[in-house]
Structure formats: structure tokens, C-alpha cells
Amino acid sequence: MSKKILVCFGTRPEAIKMSSLVHELRKSEFEIKVCVTAQHREMLDQVLDFFEITPDFDLNLMTANQTLNKLSGRIFTEMDGVLENYAPDLVLVHGDTTTSSICAWAAFHRGIATGHVEAGLRTYNKYAPFPEEINRQITGRIADFHFAPTETSKNNLLSEHTAAESITVTGNTVIDSLLWTVGKLDSGFSNDRISELESKVDFTKKVILVTGHRRENFGDGFLNICKALAEIASRPDVEIVFPVHLNPNVQKPVNDLLSGYDNIHLTEPLDYPSFVWIMKQATLIITDSGGVQEEAPSLGKPVLVMRETTERPEAVEAGTVKLVGTDSDVIARNAFELLDQPSVYEKMSKAYNPYGDGKANARIVEFLKSKLT
Incomplete structure (x- = not known):
């Protein structure tokens, strides 16, 4: 039976960086479903439409002037039902948002493994960026697999005693998504x-x-x-x-x-x-x-x-x-x-871009094949 992967995101930046990964995962033998919290609504929907992704689970949690605590509580509650009903083998989250940290935490509470895309970035100043720095650190402590975009990110994780075998350097998926988009623009998209x-x-x-x-x-x-x-x-x-x-x-x-x-x-x-x-x-x-x-x-x-x-x-x-x-x-x-x-x-x-060559998604999928199959 194919392993089940639930890809979770909620904001526009997460959607940009995860959408091209969703397409790469769907070429693999894994069963893939997408869950969005809609922490951003309109801006998220624009990205989903452009990348031609229809969520399997849409929690639709955005409300006006919502505090981070209220948002966090609602993500916990709604994600619990998704995790119970779908029972994935792995939850993939991205980066440093409230969505990423709370979805990872909810998965941990149910004993479900978590993969963290764009792992290991640090300022070590919990108020800059706020709340992203702490979100990212929390997700990093929970995650079972860490997809670090650079060697610097990997070294941050190693310095925090993260197991070396759980980390792989992939480049950043945003470059994959960017190059995919540039290709569409160059082909006449407007x-x-x-x-x-x-x-x-x-x-x-x-x-x-x-x-x-x-x-x-x-x-x-x-x-x-x-x-x-x-x-x-x-x-x-x-x-x-x-x-x-x-x-x-x-x-x-x-x-x-x-x-x-x-x-x-x-x-x-x-x-x-x-x-x-x-x-x-x-x-x-x-x-x-x-x-x-x-x-x-x-x-x-x-x-x-x-x-x-x-x-x-x-x-x-x-x-x-x-x-x-x-x-x-x-x-x-x-x-x-x-x-x-x-x-x-x-x-x-003309300086060298340290964030990747557009092959991050393929590296993530190959790593997951080695760990989950």
C-alpha cells in the first residue's frame, strides 16, 4: 500500500514554495493530499489557481483581526479532525508560519511523522522575525525529517543536536517554483x-x-x-x-x-x-x-x-x-x-545565488523514498 503524505500550508508564501513540490510528489508512488488552513485566503487562492491545485481539505480559518492565539487554537482543533480521518504516514509543512508550527505539533500529538521543508533557518532572536523565528524553531524540534535549503541551515540544525541522518540539503523549493513560473511567462502567459x-x-x-x-x-x-x-x-x-x-x-x-x-x-x-x-x-x-x-x-x-x-x-x-x-x-x-x-x-x-538550482523538489522526493518505502 502506498504511503500517505499530507501536505499542509496556509499562507501565500507557503503555497508558492509548496505547490511545485506537490506536483513533484504526485509523480511518485506516494498518495498525496493537500490541506490548507487558509491563514491567508484571497492571496492563497490566487496561488492555488495558478499552480492548478485543488485542496483536499480546506479549513478556511481566516477571519478579520484574528490573534495568533485564536488562529493557533482553531488550527489545532480543525487539524485534529483531518489527521484522525485521513491518518497520513507523514505530514509535510513549510517554513515558519503559525500554520506550519501548529500543524506539526498537531501531528506530533497523534504520533504522526513530520517533514519540515525549508528547515534550519535561524536568527536566534525570538522577536525578529516575530513570530516566525519561534515558529520555525518549534517545528524544527518536532520534525522527523529536515529539508535544509543550504549548508548553513544544516549546520544550524546540527548545532541543536538534530540527528544528521534526518537532514538533507536540497536547495530552496522557491527556486523550483520561480523557474516554473518564469517558464510560463516566457511562453506568453499574461x-x-x-x-x-x-x-x-x-x-x-x-x-x-x-x-x-x-x-x-x-x-x-x-x-x-x-x-x-x-x-x-x-x-x-x-x-x-x-x-x-x-x-x-x-x-x-x-x-x-x-x-x-x-x-x-x-x-x-x-x-x-x-x-x-x-x-x-x-x-x-x-x-x-x-x-x-x-x-x-x-x-x-x-x-x-x-x-x-x-x-x-x-x-x-x-x-x-x-x-x-x-x-x-x-x-x-x-x-x-x-x-x-x-x-x-x-x-x-551577478553574485551567486546560494538558494538553489531548481532541483530541490526532486531531492526531497528521493529522500522521502529512502525513508518511507
């Missing part, structure tokens, strides 16, 4: 959001793509970020595209401070193919996102990261990413340096 960007943004100028959503940047952090973007937008040769996260803590300062600029395009959150398309067109990217730090180097795009620490130090060490925090002067100064100094830009844009 949609209304891409067409809208083509009509509104002046691509003869230097395009800066901005994203921001981290909880630790709420408040003064986002005010400083907006101040920096306003300074950058004072240049006539720049166009800024800023898909604004739906969280009110992001929406209010961004719309209050940046809505009056002709060359700052504040959009609704972009679906994944549209986001990859604009990444390809961008000159540089300013973000506090973890996933973008991994994706952009594969497209040759320098990244300025608006955080004080990162659980992805490999990109900093490789030179594809630079930490700039949320000091407005530091953000603007580094952006101007990349815009005005070709040697600095070329060094960052």
Missing part, C-alpha cells in the same frame, strides 16, 4: 494585472519594486520606510511599484504618506505570476520579505532588506542582498548607490 502594470508604469525609467509586511516594522518602522521611498521618488528617473499588503498596519502609513506621488504606484497585492513578472522588469528590489531574498538573485536583481537581522545570511554573505534596516537615510543612500554606481549594481546582480 493576465489583467500584468496588463495593468504595463499600461501604468513607465519602464523607460529605473523601476524599484517594494514590498513590506513584517510585524516588527509596524509603527515607526513603516513611517521611516515611507520617508525613504518619498526621498527616492524625488528623482525623475525612478518609478516605484509598491503592492501594499492588506494589513491595516501597512495600509494606513503607506496610503497616508505615499499616495500623492505620480511615480509611486500603490497597488493591491499582486498574484504570484504578476509579482514574478514585475520582479523581472525591476532594476532593484527593496523588501522585508524572506522569500524575495531567495527569488530575486535568480533573476539578477539586487535586494535591499529592510530588517536588522535575517534568517537568510547566505544571501548577505554571497553579496546578492544587503541589510539596511528601517533607517530612512540608510535605505535611500543604498538605493541611490545602486542606481548611480554601475560597478556596485553589477557586483550584486
Whole structure:
């Protein structure tokens, strides 16, 4: 009888990184079912639609202004029923979300093995990123199999006394998903959001793509970020595209401070193919996102990261990413340096991407075959 694997995720970033893995797993002898918590709803659905995945279990847990504790409690309750009824041999979770840690914990309570995709990233500062750092550590303590994207991640796990035979270095599945998406775009895929960007943004100028959503940047952090973007937008040769996260803590300062600029395009959150398309067109990217730090180097795009620490130090060490925090002067100064100094830009844009070659999914499946069959 085929071993049963339940793939669990709930947010847009998880869906992006796990969807291509679902397709790879479905080529194998395993029985695969997908469970989504819908910790993000609309943004999750966009990814599922693009990757042509229909969940077998949809917990639909997103509600407005839901606290992390309430969300966690609901995931525990609903996942318990799924695990009891389906009784998988393995639960696969991803990364550092509340969904990943609670689904792993729920599986542990029922004696079900867990595999952790994108395992071993650490800042060792439990408040940065919050709550992701602790989510990831909790999942790491529970997991039976660890799919580390890099040697650094593997070494973090080994330093925590994780059994070496339970760890394999795979690269990051986000590169697999990115290359799959680029292939579709290069084959002519388009949609209304891409067409809208083509009509509104002046691509003869230097395009800066901005994203921001981290909880630790709420408040003064986002005010400083907006101040920096306003300074950058004072240049006539720049166009800024800023898909604004739906969280009110992001929406209010961004719309209050940046809505009056002709060359700052504040959009609704972009679906994944549209986001990859604009990444390809961008000159540089300013973000506090973890996933973008991994994706952009594969497209040759320098990244300025608006955080004080990162659980992805490999990109900093490789030179594809630079930490700039949320000091407005530091953000603007580094952006101007990349815009005005070709040697600095070329060094960052051509640096080696440490996050993979697009074969992470195949490595995960081969590892699971060796452990489960």
C-alpha cells in the first residue's frame, strides 16, 4: 500500500514554495493530499489557481483581526479532525508560519511523522522575525525529517543536536517554483494585472519594486520606510511599484504618506505570476520579505532588506542582498548607490545565488523514498 503524505500550508508564501513540490510528489508512488488552513485566503487562492491545485481539505480559518492565539487554537482543533480521518504516514509543512508550527505539533500529538521543508533557518532572536523565528524553531524540534535549503541551515540544525541522518540539503523549493513560473511567462502567459502594470508604469525609467509586511516594522518602522521611498521618488528617473499588503498596519502609513506621488504606484497585492513578472522588469528590489531574498538573485536583481537581522545570511554573505534596516537615510543612500554606481549594481546582480538550482523538489522526493518505502 502506498504511503500517505499530507501536505499542509496556509499562507501565500507557503503555497508558492509548496505547490511545485506537490506536483513533484504526485509523480511518485506516494498518495498525496493537500490541506490548507487558509491563514491567508484571497492571496492563497490566487496561488492555488495558478499552480492548478485543488485542496483536499480546506479549513478556511481566516477571519478579520484574528490573534495568533485564536488562529493557533482553531488550527489545532480543525487539524485534529483531518489527521484522525485521513491518518497520513507523514505530514509535510513549510517554513515558519503559525500554520506550519501548529500543524506539526498537531501531528506530533497523534504520533504522526513530520517533514519540515525549508528547515534550519535561524536568527536566534525570538522577536525578529516575530513570530516566525519561534515558529520555525518549534517545528524544527518536532520534525522527523529536515529539508535544509543550504549548508548553513544544516549546520544550524546540527548545532541543536538534530540527528544528521534526518537532514538533507536540497536547495530552496522557491527556486523550483520561480523557474516554473518564469517558464510560463516566457511562453506568453499574461493576465489583467500584468496588463495593468504595463499600461501604468513607465519602464523607460529605473523601476524599484517594494514590498513590506513584517510585524516588527509596524509603527515607526513603516513611517521611516515611507520617508525613504518619498526621498527616492524625488528623482525623475525612478518609478516605484509598491503592492501594499492588506494589513491595516501597512495600509494606513503607506496610503497616508505615499499616495500623492505620480511615480509611486500603490497597488493591491499582486498574484504570484504578476509579482514574478514585475520582479523581472525591476532594476532593484527593496523588501522585508524572506522569500524575495531567495527569488530575486535568480533573476539578477539586487535586494535591499529592510530588517536588522535575517534568517537568510547566505544571501548577505554571497553579496546578492544587503541589510539596511528601517533607517530612512540608510535605505535611500543604498538605493541611490545602486542606481548611480554601475560597478556596485553589477557586483550584486551577478553574485551567486546560494538558494538553489531548481532541483530541490526532486531531492526531497528521493529522500522521502529512502525513508518511507
